[in-house]
Amino acid sequence: MQQVDEGTIGAAGKVLAVHVAYRSRADQRGRTPALPSYFLKPSSSLSLSGGTVERPAGCELLAFEGEVALVIGTAARQVSPEDAWAHVGFVTASNDLGVYDLKYADKGSNVRSKGGDGFTPLGPALIPAAQVAPDALRVRTWINGALVQEDTTGGLIFPFAQIIADLSQLMTLEPGDVILTGTPAGSSVAVPGDVVEVEVDSPAAGLSTGRLRTTVTQGTIEMAEFGNVPRSTEADVVDAYGSADVARAAGALNNGALDAAEPQAPWLAADGTLDPALKAKLAGVATATLSAQLRKRGLDNVSIDGLQSTRPDRSVVGLARTLRYVPNREDLFKTHGGGFNAQKRAIDSLNEGEILVMEARGEKGTGTVGDILALRAQVKGAAAIITDGGVRDLTAVARLEMPTYFANAHPAVLGRRHIPWDVDLTIACGGATVQPGDIIVADADGILVLPPAMADELANDSIAQEHEETYIAQMVAAGHSVDGLYPMNAAWAEKYREWATTHPLPDYANDSAEEARP
Incomplete structure (x- = not known):
């Protein structure tokens, strides 16, 4: 088996890496990309056959990522997926190391967080690509002897051939270039003294790279303040460790721990509200444009249809809260319709910037909100109310600064057709499915429900x-x-x-x- 050396990949012109490529990783992160995306690592980050890697002084979130690395054998430019694998010379093991403490400074480029010296160990042996099936490789990672990552290339969202062909559309992949093909679930944080080992093998062919062994050491020279210095948010901690549960088990969230049981979603600010930068971007574009982008991703059924607005001059962006009405049944209305019912609870629990979305089954024969409750929602800081039913006291509701989207005006009180039944569950409104935490964007053209994971x-x-x-x-x-x-x-x-x-x-x-x- 040929060993990794300077002659084969030591002078790689490009090191290209895929952001998310395995289903297990996407499921862990809670977001699945529709198409592959990439970033560059400098060739100076290569470390052949492992050795040591330094965790920079001041950083605590050095994450390991066991991956299959492809080494280009012959130049590839605008190749088809069918021909792509023929341009791969070798397969080897890699560890796509990075420090999440500097992720904020990169603005998505990963230049500093993943570009450090030794942050891309490769090896130790090269498997000839022609001798293995690209969809039948296995990648495993051990930390201090314990297996922490194991997956096969059958679990890829984007096959190797798609990645090679896609990259070759705009650039020539040259002999020696390295493609890091993404990591499966199980990536986490390594600390000084830890030994991380990665192996890629083909069980069917009986070929293996051997274990790529990297020992983590501690850097001693602090980063100067003429550049960005290490810092991290709770969301960075969760991403680095792979999940909130793993981060808590490691004690990384003991100080300023996340209040919620789930990882802090990247589209949320630390206080659980919609990230201000994301909100500003969504407020700055038209729903017509967002609708076109959604359709490109195969999402056609994400508009709440058939409603009008009390403030058609206003655009709103906010996180959805939900309320469901069921058809009135007199005996059940007695137990669920009066007092501090689900309708009043939903409105009284609204937070700043949230949008209450109501499922009223398109029933126009009664009101689902009136002036007093709409005023209470405005006082609570709600961005809007959306109902596919009626609104009563329309003149007063229309005077409020907060927009209300509704099917029609109707003078009847709640008990005529509806029972307010439950809150904060998946509902249907205006022909669209809405879940609590979905992002709602509305303007004069209409109302859209955005899956939060793809909103940015x-x-x-x-x-x-x-x-x-x-x-x-x-x-x-x-x-x-x-x-x-x-x-x-x-x-x-x-x-x-x-x-x-x-x-x-x-x-x-x-x-x-x-x-x-x-």
Whole structure:
């Protein structure tokens, strides 16, 4: 078996890495990407056949990630998935190390958090790619002799051939380039003194890389304050350890521990409200744009339809709380309709920025909220009320600053058609399924329900789409035909790129939505 050495990959021009590629990892993180995405690690991060890796002084969250590494054997440019594997020369083991204490400083690039010297150990042996099936490899990781990661490439969301072909669309993959293909569930934090071992093998072929052994040492030189210094949030701690339970078991959340049983979701601020930067981005784009981006991801049934707004001039963004009404049955209304019922409990428990979404079965023959309860919701700081039923006291409700979205006005009180039954569960409203914690975005065009795990990606892509459409609108206004311009062909796309160099994307996170919106 050939060993990893300077001649094979020591001078790799590129080290490319996949963010999330295994189903087990996606399930652990609670978010599954629709398509692969990547980041670069410097070739100076390579450490051949293991050795030691230094945890930088001031950092506590050095995470290991056992992975299959592909070493390109022949140049690949715009290859098809069918031909992609033929361009792989070797397979080996890798450990995609990174410090989550510096993740905040990278703004998604992973330059510092994953680019340190020795942060990409490879080896010890190379398996010829032609001798193994790419979907039948196994990766295992041990820490101090205990098995902590085990999965096969049959568990990949994105097969190796897709990753190679996708990367080759825009860049030439050259001999010696390394592709780190993502890690399965079980990645966690290593501390000084820990020994991390990674092995990739093909049980069917009887071939193995052997164990790639890396010992963690402690750095002693503190990072200077002319650059970003280590710091982390509870969300970073949870991501580094893999889950809140693992972090708690390690004592990493004892100080300032998460109150909730589940990991802090990345779309939430520390206090459980919607992240302000994400909220600003979503408020800065139109639901029409978000709808187009959702459809690209196969999500067509995410609009709450058939409603009107008391404040059509307002756009709202917020986290969903839910309330379900069931058809009235007189005996049950006696036990569930009066007093501090589910309707009143839902409204009285609203937090700043939340949106109460009501399932009223599209029943228009009675009200589901009136002026007093709508006022209480506004006082509690709610961003909006949404019901697919009726609203009573419409004139008074319409005077409130808080928008209410409703099917129709109706003077009847609650007990005519409904019983308020339960709160904070999955409901149906206006033809859409809504879960507590979903992100609601509404404007004059309509109301959308966003899966929170993809909300940041949706926001970013919507900002980019509207930026392009701003340019297209300017060209149309100048008299150009839409033929070839909308959508843009290659010639117009090149002109747009030139225009974009002097017209940067808006930064909604630092501007108010109204000021930033193009």
